[in-house]
Amino acid sequence: MSKEYNIGIYIRLSMADEDTGYGSKAESDSIGNQRMLINRFLDNHLELSHCQRSEFADDGYTGTNFHRPQFTQMMEKVKRGEINLICVKDFSRFSRDYIETGNYLECTFPFMGVRFISINDGYDSDDYKGTTGGLEVVMRSIIYAAYSKDLSVKTTSAKIQMMKQGKYVGGYAPYGYVLHPTIRNKLAVDPEAADVIRRIFREALEGSNTSQIARSLNDDGIPTPGQYFKSKHPDKKKFSNMSEKISWETVMVYNILKNLVYTGTLVSRKMKSCGVGSKKRVVNEPIIVEGTHEAIISKEDFELAQKVIRGGGRNPTRKQHDYPLKGLVRCGNCKRAMTRRKNKAGIRYFQCIHSVNNGNTDCPVGRSFPEMDIEKVVFHALTQFLALAQKEAIQNREVGDLRKSAIKECADKIRTLQKQNEQHKASKLRLYEKYAAGSITKEAYIQQKAAADVKIAENDGAIQRSHERMKELDSETACSDEKLDAVCEQYADCKALTYELTHAFISAVYIYDLDNIEIVWKFKDFLTTSEGEAK
Incomplete structure (x- = not known):
């Protein structure tokens, strides 16, 4: 069959x-x-x-x-x-x-x-x-x-x-444009989004800065580029996790004001791969081709609008510093990264600035959360986490040792019983030889053979039970987390909060208030009372 x-x-x-x-x-x-x-x-x-x-x-x-x-x-x-x-x-x-x-x-x-x-x-x-x-x-x-x-x-x-020929090779058109319906690798103006682009540049030319422009867009309920894309392409995964709440940020306005695509210019290949199959990308000399598609903004207006951008651009020579909570601190309300700043006294603090231009928000706009206070809470939670993780690791090792010992006992018992059965079978053979030689009577042979069979059957049952017990012990999930044990061992003697320590254990730190801080761990949460929450 x-x-x-x-x-x-x-x-x-x-x-x-x-x-x-x-x-x-x-x-x-x-x-x-x-x-x-x-x-x-x-x-x-x-x-x-x-x-x-x-x-x-x-x-x-x-x-x-x-x-x-x-x-x-x-x-x-x-x-x-x-x-x-x-x-x-x-x-x-x-x-x-x-x-x-x-x-x-x-x-x-x-x-x-x-x-x-x-x-x-x-x-x-x-x-x-x-x-x-x-x-x-x-x-x-x-x-x-x-x-x-x-x-x-x-x-x-x-x-x-x-790209050198001025053809657009991206999968999606930038905000303000759509892929041309008849000409491949060409952009066409999206009238609805283009009006928003013109408004942003117009307000910039009237003297508004990026914060003021973002606030006016939020006040008028204008969808952000991500929300606009999501409304036009509901079946696409891009921006699928974006919040429905409209919240223009200054960086969104900044990126639009700096984008040459709105002048009819394509800027391509700003980054390049290090080789076939490599995920690493490095900065590359961009390919710039003018006049590739219809412009939304004139070059003259584009140049004038650059004056509203603070500092005329970002400083590429600024050094990046890794501080303990870098990339981890997030607003408990909007879930987005909080900004780290420094006041005139040199004290570092975190602020949620994403909703600063949105009047209808539950975010703690304007509130400052001192970095030192957050670090104290996080370090205290980390020391507790390490202590509990190490305690459980010891318990897991003890359980593991007991499990190994039980498996060894089962194996030893099986070997002993199998050896006994071999002896009983040899004894039965000798009994038969004595009976065949006439040394013992048939009744004696049958009686002694039956006794040997009973012992063999008992041993077979015990062997079967030991095998089942071994199988049961083997199927038990290992209690220990080898990755966690290795990380705990590596940072067991840490006396201060470091970038390496926090990023080894923590996925995110959500700030609701100074007395309500939620820590999301990369491993099983050992802290009781408030799962992942340090107060």
Whole structure:
């Protein structure tokens, strides 16, 4: 009887392979044609034609890593046993990372009992049971990985060339513009948002500073760029977590007033990657092309508006200092980062300035929270956290030692009982030899044999119970958190609050008031009474 399969059809199309009419890839690489090819293959195989199918399609995701939503969803179903066969068009659709592909084919899928079929590569894992896919599979994967890197370089080069030609290569248009409906890689003015851009520049030219402009936009209920995008594209993930409350900030106004795109100029490639596959980006000499699209603001008005920007720009030579609470302190109301400032006396303090231009806010606008006071609260909470974590670590080690000791006792008992059973079986054999030789009567033989069988049965029961106990002990989740234990050991002797200490343990510090400070930990919260809250 053939095995019943639940089939996962996996389809992928990267941005470099797009086939929406502008790409150069063959039609067979489109989502629709991958689907048709796979379903036709399954329909033509009697063993698979009747099986239940689920489709997972990642449209616009690279194959060089596995950070893909539909792939992740498919693997979750594999882990739950809901899918036991995965079918793809070819290895490159599954992944272009030959090392990870090999790991899935040789370790993950065999362990989970999942059959894997790559149609165009003629690969079926059922043909390689007990072995790997061989050199052919490895070579194909290496070629796909090399092709992916080469494609990445060529795609980047093509985009740079397009930037130099004044073509827009971004995925979304900047605020004030939309992607041109008929001309690809060109921006067109969005009338509704463009009116807001003109208003901001007009108010700047009338002498208003960025704070005053932000306040007037909030008073008139003008949606922020993020909220405007969200209203126009509700199906997109970008800005999906943004608050519904309108709150223009000075930095938003500043960025608009500094953006040359509103003069019809494209500024591209201000940052560049350090290499194929690298996530690190460094500052790059930008590509600037004028007159690429319709301007919203004249160059003359743009230059005049720069005068309202405090200091004419930011100081690129200013040194960055890492202080203990850097990047952690947030407003308890709006959840956004608080600003660190210094008064004339040299005392550092934190303020929520995000809602300073919004008259309808619950944020503590204008209130100052001394850095020293917050640091005292945080350091006190950290010392408590460390003490409790270390105490639990000791308890966990003791529990772990007891568990190991119990497992060893079970193993020792099993070995002893197995040795006894061997002795009882040898005794039975000697009894039979005596009976066969006529040294003992049949009644004596039967009686002594029955006694030996009872002891063997008792030992077998005890062995079974010991095995079950060992299995139970093995299945228990480890009490200790190795990562937490390592961090606690590293900072056990800290006498003062440091940047490294706070960022090792804390995700955020929310300020509601000086007597109401919430600390969000990176690990299990050991502080009782008020979970994660130090008062």
